[in-house]
Each structure stands twice: as structure tokens, then as C-alpha cells.
Amino acid sequence: KEWKYLHELKKEDIIAIATDFPDTGNPYRFTEPQIKTIVKGRNQFGKIYEIDITKRYKEIRYPQKSNPDLMWLFGFYFGDGFITQPKNKDKLRLEFAVSEDQVEIREKIKQIIKRYFDYQIISEEKEKLRINATKIALFFKENGIKGNAKTKEIPEWINSIPKNQKESFLAGYIDSDGNVRNTKKCKDVVLTSINKQLLQKAKELCAYCGFGTSKITDVKEKKFPTKLY
DSSP states (O other): OOOOOGGGOOTTOOOOOOOSOOOOOOOOBOOOOOOOOEEEEEOTTSOEEEEEOGGGSOOOOOOOBOOHHHHHHHHHHHHHEEEEOOTTOOOOEEEEOOOTTOHHHHHHHHHHHHHHHOOOOOEEOSSOEEEOOHHHHHHHHHTTOOOOTTTOOOOGGGGGSOHHHHHHHHHHHHHHHEEEEESSSOEEEEEEESOHHHHHHHHHHHHHTTOOOOOOEEOSOSSOOEEEO
16 A cells, blocks of 8 residues: 555556544643733822732632543534623633523533533523633633634644544534534534634544535525535
8 A cells, every 4th residue: 555646546546545544643731821910009199009819810720631521612612602801800701602401511511610620610691601710711712712703713733632532622513503414315414603714624623533524615694604514
């Protein structure tokens, strides 16, 4: 078996087409964010002073390396996650748009956050979960898990992780922004997004995992102008 250029092939040669890549990936070692610990204030006389705000942050722990659970959570973020910042404040909040009827998904997110960050999610609303821990939001941002629907970009380091972690990432993305069709004519998964670059990167990850995909198609809906099958 050997690789050959097309112009080197001749009639009746037997051709094998690669449908998968060797799994040579390694878990990604995360970068811990730098946390602001000192802020400046001003008293009634106009004198500037410094305040140590270390104790204002909730105590958490940071995971060291990527694993299937965290990759699923990161994938879910790229569909239904976002980071918010209250006006005129340094605090950040990590939120997931998961409605209260998605009981299984909500429970999975809470378990992953508790297991790997030692943080208990207590802020639950009808349409979302909120993580009121600036350190966790900064951890996501520091490792490339950030942006809004139009600006999200899957970080390059995901290309180098093991295949099962790539699959977990795609599973999380599908659980948030995907639709599984199961009809007589169609039995496949559809991803829709207003972010065409995000779908293109998802298409590349599918190729790494040996999943065949369609070309990305434009559709008429204003909310989701592109699809990947």
C-alpha cells in the first residue's frame, strides 16, 4: 500500500480511499486565567487607594486536561452558551440556554460543572442556567470557548485532541444546535447556524472523526441561513 498522485494511476489499479484519520491526539492541557486581584478606589478626599478583591471570587478548582465530559460541555457552549458581563462591573457570568423541560441536559451540565470545577449551580431560570463564577467564565474565555452566535470560533487546539474527545465535542454541539431526522427518506443529523465559519470547522472535525457530511448550504430562514448535513 502506498500513496500516489492521480497522474501516476493507470487503468485497473486498485484504489482505496481513506475514510478516517489515525487517532494520534493527546488531551489538551488547559491554560489557567489570570485573575484581577487589585482594583483602585477613591475616597471622599479624592485620594486613590488600592483594594484587594481576592476574597470576592468564589472558590473553585480548574481542570488540568481535556476529557470527554468537558469537551461535550464546550461543544454545547458553541450552540447554546454565552458569557455576559453586568454593566460597569468586572464580574462575568457563564450561561447556557437550556429550558426547564430539558431535564437530562440540565442535570448533565450541573454534574460536569460540579465534578470538574467544584461549583454547585444554584441559579436556574425557566430558559437558562447561570454560573455566577467569574473564574469559570474566564477559564472558558482563556481556552478559546467564547464569543456570541456570530463570532464564535472553534479553537485550533481541538484538532489535536483524541478522537473520542472530538466526538464528544460534536455530540455537545449537536445536543444544542442539532436536529436528528428520522424519516423514511432522511436519517441524519442537521446542524444549523448563522455562523458559516462555525459550521465549516464542525465539518472539518467530522472528517477527522470519519463522519461524512454534505456541503454547507444556504437556506432562506433569516435566523439560520446555513446548514450542514
